[in-house]
Amino acid sequence: MVKIFITGGTFDKSYDYINGKLFFEKTHLPEMIKRSKCRLDIEIETILMKDSLDFKSEDIHKIVNSCKNEKSNQIIITHGTDTMTNTAKLIADLNLSNKTIILTGAMIPYAFGSSSDGFFNLGCALSFVQTLKPGVYITMHGQYFEWNKVKKNKKIGVFETKK
Amino acid sequence: MVKIFITGGTFDKSYDYINGKLFFEKTHLPEMIKRSKCRLDIEIETILMKDSLDFKSEDIHKIVNSCKNEKSNQIIITHGTDTMTNTAKLIADLNLSNKTIILTGAMIPYAFGSSSDGFFNLGCALSFVQTLKPGVYITMHGQYFEWNKVKKNKKIGVFETKK
Amino acid sequence: MVKIFITGGTFDKSYDYINGKLFFEKTHLPEMIKRSKCRLDIEIETILMKDSLDFKSEDIHKIVNSCKNEKSNQIIITHGTDTMTNTAKLIADLNLSNKTIILTGAMIPYAFGSSSDGFFNLGCALSFVQTLKPGVYITMHGQYFEWNKVKKNKKIGVFETKK
Amino acid sequence: MVKIFITGGTFDKSYDYINGKLFFEKTHLPEMIKRSKCRLDIEIETILMKDSLDFKSEDIHKIVNSCKNEKSNQIIITHGTDTMTNTAKLIADLNLSNKTIILTGAMIPYAFGSSSDGFFNLGCALSFVQTLKPGVYITMHGQYFEWNKVKKNKKIGVFETKK
Numbered sequence: 331m332v333k334i335f336i337t338g339g340t341f342d343k344s345y346d347y348i349n350g351k352l353f354f355e356k357t358h359l360p361e362m363i364k365r366s367k368c369r370l371d372i373e374i375e376t377i378l379m380k381d382s383l384d385f386k387s388e389d390i391h392k393i394v395n396s397c398k399n400e401k402s403n404q405i406i407i408t409h410g411t412d413t414m415t416n417t418a419k420l421i422a423d424l425n426l427s428n429k430t431i432i433l434t435g436a437m438i439p440y441a442f443g444s445s446s447d448g449f450f451n452l453g454c455a456l457s458f459v460q461t462l463k464p465g466v467y468i469t470m471h472g473q474y475f476e477w478n479k480v481k482k483n484k485k486i487g488v489f490e491t492k493k
Numbered sequence: 494m495v496k497i498f499i500t501g502g503t504f505d506k507s508y509d510y511i512n513g514k515l516f517f518e519k520t521h522l523p524e525m526i527k528r529s530k531c532r533l534d535i536e537i538e539t540i541l542m543k544d545s546l547d548f549k550s551e552d553i554h555k556i557v558n559s560c561k562n563e564k565s566n567q568i569i570i571t572h573g574t575d576t577m578t579n580t581a582k583l584i585a586d587l588n589l590s591n592k593t594i595i596l597t598g599a600m601i602p603y604a605f606g607s608s609s610d611g612f613f614n615l616g617c618a619l620s621f622v623q624t625l626k627p628g629v630y631i632t633m634h635g636q637y638f639e640w641n642k643v644k645k646n647k648k649i650g651v652f653e654t655k656k
Numbered sequence: 657m658v659k660i661f662i663t664g665g666t667f668d669k670s671y672d673y674i675n676g677k678l679f680f681e682k683t684h685l686p687e688m689i690k691r692s693k694c695r696l697d698i699e700i701e702t703i704l705m706k707d708s709l710d711f712k713s714e715d716i717h718k719i720v721n722s723c724k725n726e727k728s729n730q731i732i733i734t735h736g737t738d739t740m741t742n743t744a745k746l747i748a749d750l751n752l753s754n755k756t757i758i759l760t761g762a763m764i765p766y767a768f769g770s771s772s773d774g775f776f777n778l779g780c781a782l783s784f785v786q787t788l789k790p791g792v793y794i795t796m797h798g799q800y801f802e803w804n805k806v807k808k809n810k811k812i813g814v815f816e817t818k819k
Numbered sequence: 820m821v822k823i824f825i826t827g828g829t830f831d832k833s834y835d836y837i838n839g840k841l842f843f844e845k846t847h848l849p850e851m852i853k854r855s856k857c858r859l860d861i862e863i864e865t866i867l868m869k870d871s872l873d874f875k876s877e878d879i880h881k882i883v884n885s886c887k888n889e890k891s892n893q894i895i896i897t898h899g900t901d902t903m904t905n906t907a908k909l910i911a912d913l914n915l916s917n918k919t920i921i922l923t924g925a926m927i928p929y930a931f932g933s934s935s936d937g938f939f940n941l942g943c944a945l946s947f948v949q950t951l952k953p954g955v956y957i958t959m960h961g962q963y964f965e966w967n968k969v970k971k972n973k974k975i976g977v978f979e980t981k982k
Contacts, residue, residue: 345934347926348976350829350841355640366613367600368635369651390830407592437836442768443607443932445834450529453616456635461624472531487837488532503676508771510763511677511813512667600673606769607933608671650674692939693926694961695977752976763856776855779942782961787950798857798945814858 331371333402334359337393339410341436341448354379355453358440359408361453367379370456373402374456382410382417394420404433404459411482411489414468418477422466431466432459432474447471451483494534495622496565497522500556501543502573504599504611517542521603522571525615533619536565544582545573548606557583560594567622568594574645574652577631581640585629592631594623596635610634657697657786659728660685663719664706665736667762667774680705684766685734688778696782699728708736708743708800716743720758723747723757730785731757737808737815740794757792758785758800763813773797820860821948822891823848826882827869828899830925830937843868846930848897849943859945862891871899883909886920893948894920895934900971900978903957907966911955920955921948921963926976936960 336342336357344355359374377392378385394417397405409417414433419467421431436448456467466477470489481492499505499520507518522537540555541548557580560568560621572580577596584594597618617632629640633652644655662668662683670681685700703718704711720743725732735743740759747757760781762774780795792803796815807818820911825831825846833844848863866881867874881907886894898906903922910920923944925937943958959978970981 331523340836345927345931347829348974352839362613365608365610366635367610367633367651368613369653370635438834441932441934442834442930443934445528445930445932447528447530449612450525450531450616453613454620455633457617457620457632457637458624460637461581461621469620470530472529472533472616474620485837488530503673508764508768510666511811515676601671604771605671606767606771608767608769648674649814688939691934691936692961693959693977694939695959695979714960753830757981773854774854775938776851776857776942777879779939779961780946781894783943783946784950787947795946796856798855798859798942800946800949814856816858 331373331402332404332406332456333400333410334374334387334406335374335393335396336374336376337378337382337389337407337409339382339408339435340406340439341434341451342379343439344441348403351367352439358448362440365449366453368456380410382413385413390417391418393417394424397421397426397429400429403429403464405429406455406459407431407433409433409435411435411437411470414478415480415482418466418468422477426464428464430459430462430464432462433466433468434470437470494536494565495567495569495619496563497535497537497569497571498559499537499539500541500545500552500570500572502545502571502598503602504571504573504614506596506602507604515602521611525603525612527579529612529616531619543573545576548576552582553583556580557587560584560589560592561587563592566592566627568592569618569622570594570596572596572598574598574600574633575647578640578643578645581629581631585640588629591627593625593627594620595625596629596631597633600633607609657699657728658730658732658782659726660698660700660732660734661719661722662700662702663704663708663715663735665708665734665761666765667734667736667760667777668705669765670767678765684774688766688775692775692779696734696781706736708739711739716746719743720746720750723752723755724750726755728791729755729776731755732785733757733759735759735761737761737763737796739809741803741806744792744794748803752790754790756788756790757783758788759792759794760796762798775802820862821893821895821945822889823861823895825863825865826871826878826883826896826898827954828866828871828897828924829928830897830923830940831868832928833930835851841928847937851938855938855942857945863912869899871902874902879906880907882906883913885947886910886915886918887913889918890910892918892953893898894918895944895948896920898922898924900924900926900959901973904966904969904971907955907957911966915953917953919948919951919953921951921959922955923959926959
């Protein structure tokens, strides 16, 4: 069974037409899974619905704890891109030696239709979680990175290998 | 470098509004790669643009030969779902011991927008090609199958493990 | 109140991924009305869900009769483009002197996402039904045509003024 | 000939994935016109690309002047919804007695795919500009309003008749 933890992030943002701002209305994961015709055994759990820049320490604690307590060895976390490497590090500190944990997100919200990378990234996360050996990884842009070998280049909006 | 061979299939079909039938207008791969923000080194080559039910023996020969002659060890083939397992078998017969070859397709054309599984499947194919050991595989529905352990259940439109 | 009669046509076709053919799964009208944020008083009634090339005389009779019996003076009919002018003629023969009746359709199914003209055509139909004087009209391509001054040019898939 | 003046607004906003904010990248009008298969004679001119809350008096002056100097009697203006009624009033003050001028916009950006009302609104604007008698109007939600009989209810994001 693959467990997917939802924490919010650009991935799940919607557009609020009353005030013209982005917000969290609902998660798109169930709809995405249905559309993908995915036949894996998947369980989805929403931990948070927040921009990762707004995470407080108790929010991150919740995510880390969910990984610790999860019985499945295949875990995906949807997460805002801005602090994804930070959360990955805190999960890695747990030394969960049997678990493959993949963090992913989106540069453009799934709700924004045919420009979003989110559906592709979900395909990557579900594939890597089945094939990578236990560890904590980030997948974006079709690539996977070990948690301690990646940083987000915020200037160009790209995850890249940390030198 | 990942080589992507395009052969057509539902994946790349478009709607012809003159006669109301599906046809091949152009491949959507370059647009999909751009949208995915994929940063892998990718080379795309169109071998065919056909429904796999319309493949003649020389068409299949072209695909098999392209795999044989390709210098990259990471190959993805977009392919109609109806004869995908057949082409996979013929490629496997080559015994290309260093190459990871992934065939994928779509149940619903990419051009049909927010109902298509194609973009997700591309994410899966690009992930599996990086992580599976050499061999010939099919990926659909978030799963991967070794070429000789899968069949398409045409009644329900699903790839499943061959008993 | 605006009455919308649904009869099928390309407008409402979906893609059947089991057999790769187009079919009628459900009407998209309620979803389209919601998306448009339309605040007109609208009533939707499904008369048929058919390709207009498959209409039998009793099907056309049903459509004509629905127009005759409808109490609203503002009627929109979604209809396959191939026989739209024929049905328009039969409705015009009723000489319903108080009713503005607009037939519209789509060249590309609404279900096919960002290539479909259907949502635009619905906006046109709802606008013309409020502003044109009683009569029977076809709207396609942002234009409106009186029922007896239009033909479909099937070679290029375009409605044009009948010379 | 129908003249379309572009001034920006939610209609044409895109998502900037570097900073997560909305911005103006390009107008979507040409793409929308192509998709609509519209066969009207249309000329598009970009006057501004701004959120209407950011308009300065010279910006509004430009729009008003463009209407005054335009030779076509059928004019559409895409405009941010927040100050649309204000600009409509200033255009109406010109007393252009031969011109039908329609202001429209979108509650959700066209770039946000299958949730946007923009494509529908464009269909309405192009229809009303052909059928309403000279005057200045706003069209949103499938309705048209004379410029002095409408206000935006910002609390619920809806244009409604001014009491």
